Amino acid sequence: MSDTTTATNDSGARPRGRVALFVTCLVDLYRPEIGFAAVQLLERAGFVVEVPRQGCCGQPNFNSGDRAGAGKIASRVIDRFAPFDYVVAPSGSCAAMLRVHYPGLFSAGSEARRAAARLAEKTFELTSFLYDIAGLREVAAELDGVVTYHDGCSGLRELGVARQPRELLKSISGIELREMNQPDACCGFGGLFCMKYPEISERITGSKVRDILATDADYLVAGDLGCLLQMAGTLERNGHAVKAVHVAEVLAGMIGPDRSADH
Amino acid sequence: METTSRQFRQLSRHALEQATLQHSLDGVREIMPRIRAAALAERGDFDALCDRARDIRERTLRQLDSYLEAFERRVQAAGGTVHWAATGEEACRIVAQICRDAGAERLIKSKSMVTEEIELNAALERDGFTVTETDLGEYIIQLRGEKPSHILAPSLHVTLDEVAETFHQHHDIERSGPLTNATEMLAEARSIMRDKFLQADVGITGANFLVAETGAAVIVTNEGNADLTASLPDTHIVVTGIEKAVPTLDDVGVLLRVLARSAIGERLSNYTTFVHGPRRDGEASGPANYHVVLVDNGRSEMLGTEFQDMLRCIRCSACLNHCPVYTAIGGHAYGSVYSGPMGAVLTPAFAGLPAAAHLPNASTFCGRCEAVCPVRIPLPSLLRRWRQRELNARPVMDGQRFGLGLWRWLNHWPPAYSLAIRCAARVLRRLSVPGRGGQRWIRRLPLLGAAWTDCRDLPAPPGRTFQDEWRRRRS
Ligand code: SF4
Numbered sequence: 227m228s229d230t231t232t233a234t235n236d237s238g239a240r241p242r243g244r245v246a247l248f249v250t251c252l253v254d255l256y257r258p259e260i261g262f263a264a265v266q267l268l269e270r271a272g273f274v275v276e277v278p279r280q281g282c283c284g285q286p287n288f289n290s291g292d293r294a295g296a297g298k299i300a301s302r303v304i305d306r307f308a309p310f311d312y313v314v315a316p317s318g319s320c321a322a323m324l325r326v327h328y329p330g331l332f333s334a335g336s337e338a339r340r341a342a343a344r345l346a347e348k349t350f351e352l353t354s355f356l357y358d359i360a361g362l363r364e365v366a367a368e369l370d371g372v373v374t375y376h377d378g379c380s381g382l383r384e385l386g387v388a389r390q391p392r393e394l395l396k397s398i399s400g401i402e403l404r405e406m407n408q409p410d411a412c413c414g415f416g417g418l419f420c421m422k423y424p425e426i427s428e429r430i431t432g433s434k435v436r437d438i439l440a441t442d443a444d445y446l447v448a449g450d451l452g453c454l455l456q457m458a459g460t461l462e463r464n465g466h467a468v469k470a471v472h473v474a475e476v477l478a479g480m481i482g483p484d485r486s487a488d489h
Numbered sequence: 490m491e492t493t494s495r496q497f498r499q500l501s502r503h504a505l506e507q508a509t510l511q512h513s514l515d516g517v518r519e520i521m522p523r524i525r526a527a528a529l530a531e532r533g534d535f536d537a538l539c540d541r542a543r544d545i546r547e548r549t550l551r552q553l554d555s556y557l558e559a560f561e562r563r564v565q566a567a568g569g570t571v572h573w574a575a576t577g578e579e580a581c582r583i584v585a586q587i588c589r590d591a592g593a594e595r596l597i598k599s600k601s602m603v604t605e606e607i608e609l610n611a612a613l614e615r616d617g618f619t620v621t622e623t624d625l626g627e628y629i630i631q632l633r634g635e636k637p638s639h640i641l642a643p644s645l646h647v648t649l650d651e652v653a654e655t656f657h658q659h660h661d662i663e664r665s666g667p668l669t670n671a672t673e674m675l676a677e678a679r680s681i682m683r684d685k686f687l688q689a690d691v692g693i694t695g696a697n698f699l700v701a702e703t704g705a706a707v708i709v710t711n712e713g714n715a716d717l718t719a720s721l722p723d724t725h726i727v728v729t730g731i732e733k734a735v736p737t738l739d740d741v742g743v744l745l746r747v748l749a750r751s752a753i754g755e756r757l758s759n760y761t762t763f764v765h766g767p768r769r770d771g772e773a774s775g776p777a778n779y780h781v782v783l784v785d786n787g788r789s790e791m792l793g794t795e796f797q798d799m800l801r802c803i804r805c806s807a808c809l810n811h812c813p814v815y816t817a818i819g820g821h822a823y824g825s826v827y828s829g830p831m832g833a834v835l836t837p838a839f840a841g842l843p844a845a846a847h848l849p850n851a852s853t854f855c856g857r858c859e860a861v862c863p864v865r866i867p868l869p870s871l872l873r874r875w876r877q878r879e880l881n882a883r884p885v886m887d888g889q890r891f892g893l894g895l896w897r898w899l900n901h902w903p904p905a906y907s908l909a910i911r912c913a914a915r916v917l918r919r920l921s922v923p924g925r926g927g928q929r930w931i932r933r934l935p936l937l938g939a940a941w942t943d944c945r946d947l948p949a950p951p952g953r954t955f956q957d958e959w960r961r962r963r964s
Contacts, residue, residue: 249955255910255917256948258955265959277959279907281900287893289854291876295897302901379855408522412813416853421940423498423851428944429505429817430853433518459945462930469926 242272242360243311248303248349250320251282252451260451263478264316264352271360278306283315283323288331289417297331301338304328304345312359313349316474317450318381319417321351326384351381352474353449357390364397367479371444372402375473376434376457377410378450391449391473398476407437413448415456431460438468445481446470490577490606490786490839493824497847501822509648514816517645521810524754525861535750542747543865545740546801549732550792556701556734557783563704567766569779577607580784584609584693584726585616587780591724593618593690599708599715600624601695602640602804603730603784605826606839609693620693621685623714625678632659638820640827641752641806646819649674682714692718692776696729696764697803698744699781702737705763706781709748713760725776727764731783732800744803747863751805787839795874799834801864808858808868814851823848830858830868837875842882849875911957914950921949 245268249261265275284299303324307313315321325346332339356362373395381387388410395403414420414430434457438446446461446468448454458470471481493500504510529535549556561571574580588596596618598604610620610631622631626644630637632655637643647655653668656677668674694715696706706727708715719725735741749755768775791797809815809829820828825836825845833848849872858868883890899906921929929949934942941947 251910254955255914256950258951258953258958261955261959277956279903279956281903281906281910282896284897284900287897289873289876290889290893291873291878291880292890292893292897293877295893298897299900379853379857383856383860407519410857411518412853412855412857414813414853416855419851419853420944421937423501424940424944425505426501426814426817426851427853429511430813431945433515433813433817455948456945458948459941462924462946462948463944467925 241274243274245273245275245312245314245355246307246310247275247277248280248283248307248313248315248320248324249277250315250317250451252455253316254280256455257451257472259480260316260472260474263472263474263480264314266478267352267356267365267474268314268360270366271356271362273312273360276310278310280306283320285320285323286418288323288327293331296327300324300328300331300342304338304341307345307349308341311348312355313345314352314355315349316352316472317452318351318378318385318387319450319452321349322380322384324349351385351387351449353391353394353477354385354387356477357394362394365394365477365479367398367477368400369398369445369476369479369482370400372404372442373445373447373476374404374406374438374441374443375409376406376413376438376446376448376453378448378453379410379412381449382410387449391447394477395447395473404441404443406441406443409437411437413453413456415452417452420456427456428460431456435460435464435466439466443468445476447473447476449473490825490836491608492836492840492844494836494840494845494848496824497822497851500824501818501851504818504822507646509651510646510819513645513648514819517639517810518816521754521807525751525807525810528750528754528756531756532750535747538743538747539863539865541743542803542863543801545735545743546803546864549734549736549740550797550800553731553734553792556736557699557731559701560699560704560734561781563701564766564779564781567704567779568769569766569781572780572782574782574784574786577784577786578612580607580728580782580786581609581612583782584728585613585618587724587726587778588613588618588691589616591691591778593724595685595689596620596691596693597685597689597718597722598622598627598693599695599710599718600627600643601693601728602637602826603695604693604728605637607728607784607786609728621682621689623682623685623718624710624712625675625714628678628682629655632656636821636826638828639806639809640804640820640829640831646821686717686721689718689722691724691726692720692722693726693728694718694764696727696733696781697748698735698741699729699733700735700738700741700763703763703765705738705741705765707735707741707745708762708764709745709758709760710762711753711759716760716762719762719764720775723776724778724780725764725767727779727781728784729781731785731788732802748803748805751807751861751863791838796834796838796871798866799831799838799871801866802831802835803864804831805863807861807863811857811861813853813855813857830872831866834866834868834871834875842875842879846879849873849879907954907956910954914952914954917947917950918952 288296767779815829
């Protein structure tokens with residue numbers, strides 16, 4: 227593939243497979259460091275990571291009722307990512323789009339449906355890939371502080387991501403994981419929802435922030451940048467010092483007092 | 490069905506400003522998930538039970554007509570009459586006629602969402618009958634001239650002080666004296682209610698299930714008022730939806746178990762009553778006349794469509810209690826007696842999509858409703874289908890259609906996409922200002938972006954996209 231760049235496996239061992247990073251459009255635009263953190267974690271786990279040219283997974287179209295548009299975008303993604311052993315996304319929501327919703331966009335029995343199903347099978351959210359597929363149980367990172375973990379809705383309920391990020395976070399030396407009340411409650415982001423009904427969204431995030439603050443955590447950790455932008459923006463607007471960081475950044479050891487959150 | 494769902498925006502803004510409502514909703518958000526979870530934990534097989542509940546409801550809907558006919562035959566054999574109402578108006582007319590035939594003036598009712606849906610009280614009052622709700626919550630909102638704000642706790646939005654105030658306004662104050670706490674208010678309502686029960690000519694109830702095997706109408710309450718409503722007056726009318734049929738008594742056993750746990754975190758509700766028909770020869774009590782009014786009102790049109798799954802609903806309210814949107818704005822904002830996720834699916838079906846277009850859109854798709862639904866209704870998927878219909882009904886030049894079309898196009902042309910994202914990254918960076926700890930923030934965005942920055946700040950992107958930076962570092 228001419229527009230695909232390849233990284234070498236720096237663990238020295240034989241590579242365990244080729245992973246295509248589905249970086250997600252939000253990470254691409256807002257926080258590239260999350261993408262680099264994901265690459266680092268995957269490479270350390272022994273995989274060769276590639277980044278095919280890519281855009282959005284089509285979720286805004288799908289959730290807005292534009293099935294045809296979502297199908298068009300999905301076909302493109304399926305073509306691009308089909309050649310790899312695995313597709314990994316640092317987002318439960320985008321991974322669930324590929325894994326749970328793509329096949330249903332194509333008519334039953336069609337070749338497109340089969341291709342979507344093949345892609346779905348090898349698509350994973352980052353922490354569940356590291357934990358369930360790569361068998362990772364601990365990461366070499368340090369973080370002196372209290373973190374609280376928010377479950378992104380799609381990752382939790384569509385992919386069953388809950389235990390994996392927590393187990394990996396707990397393996398970090400110096401860290402204390404303190405659960406908030408109802409970590410599984412929605413943060414109020416909801417994709418376009420937060421733009422269409424901003425006041426309702428704000429109220430939902432208000433409850434979430436209350437639960438976050440009650441833990442006295444230094445860091446709010448989540449696996450989805452959409453949720454993080456929403457919660458970080460609300461924490462900042464209301465003058466709270468809790469830092470909102472992505473689980474990949476924490477696991478890759480990119481977060482700490484001496485490492486600025488802004489890159 | 491009459492709704493004010495078109496005013497969803499205004500209604501939800503209003504709800505967000507009501508401090509006492511917000512306090513009640515906080516209570517729902519905090520307490521209901523906890524008590525439901527505790528009730529589930531007690532039964533290791535709750536998931537399996539829900540699968541059975543779903544299967545029972547699915548099986549019923551596949552042959553709804555034959556189960557309803559079997560139910561009708563059993564009711565007739567017991568001496569009752571079954572009426573079929575295609576619309577809400579027809580149902581109201583049938584009930585009014587039964588009341589007239591009985592020479593009735595005073596009617597009592599127990600809580601029923603179907604009668605709220607068809608606005609039975611208003612119709613009966615127009616016809617000159619006096620109707621009294623006997624469920625405490627329903628009674629309170631009846632006095633206040635309000636609609637239910639929760640399908641199980643209709644007066645959730647009313648504070649204790651407001652209840653006292655309402656009673657003072659409507660009851661004889663001399664006799665009442667000051668009402669300072671819930672116990673006194675309950676005693677007050679009870680003293681009023683006793684006479685109403687004894688004087689009533691007709692009792693109207695809903696039904697949670699209609700058992701095809703036995704002809705029983707199953708009525709579940711927590712206050713026991715339905716039992717008095719069904720047994721004291723000379724005539725008992727059951728008004729309920731056609732989807733309430735259930736094949737057998739065993740099936741009801743499964744549904745009752747998932748209903749109470751999902752609704753109130755209990756093994757069973759306080760009162761579960763099986764009504765079989767009028768008083769039999771030799772029986773000392775019970776009504777002389779027994780009628781069941783089966784209301785369609787849009788339900789059969791959902792059968793065989795992509796919305797059929799919604800007819801499995803047993804009105805447990807778990808989806809409301811676990812919904813971030815419902816617990817932010819309460820039931821009245823939906824402008825429909827059915828609120829929360831189930832209401833957002835049902836209201837467009839009953840009132841038409843144009844009237845209720847906001848409801849399926851006002852969801853974060855967090856999926857908690859589907860996760861807690863005891864009959865496993867895929868609520869987010871159903872909402873998404875409404876969104877699809879709503880989007881397709883919009884004019885071609887509609888802003889949202891244009892935006893989605895543009896996004897699809899950009900995602901098909903990688904160079905255009907890269908350019909757009911690159912531009913966005915730079916522009917957003919430019920708009921940012923320095924904040925704490927070296928992080929840059931965007932405090933205000935123009936145009937559409939204001940919908941974000943009116944409520945929250947936006948972390949600034951570094952200005953270079955991941956894909957560009959990746960290629961730069963790896964080349
Ligand atoms: S949709 Fe499901 S959770 Fe909601 S009220 Fe109906 S049965 Fe209960």
